[in-house]
């Protein structure tokens with residue numbers, strides 16, 4: 808991951824503290840206060856301040872509007888992602904977020920197919 812200079816926009820190596828082009832001070836990863844030189848190689852898990860997407864809004868919407876059972880699974884994944892992030896398990900948080908994203912998409916596709924079948928079968932006409 809490269810660091811982009813706020814002054815000139817040049818891409819710099821992640822471990823550099825000053826821009827190679829204009830020598831301006833570079834923003835540090837995670838926007839933490841200046842602790843001096845931050846050794847990225849010594850810490851494979853830098854602290855993140857931004858949680859991955861949980862897609863909870865989408866999965867809730869799908870559960871309520873489409874009655875899609877898969878959407879409930881997406882809620883579970885989203886909650887697990889938020890929980891893992893809270894406990895600083897960032898890898899798991901990312902994985903669960905990705906799982907939630909896929910499940911939300913599949914839930915939408917399945918609900919769509921289901922509704923087409925319902926409409927096509929004419930069940931609603933008899934109601």
Ligand SMILES: [Zn+2]
Pocket residue numbers: 812813814815816817826827828829830831
């Ligand atoms: Zn620069």
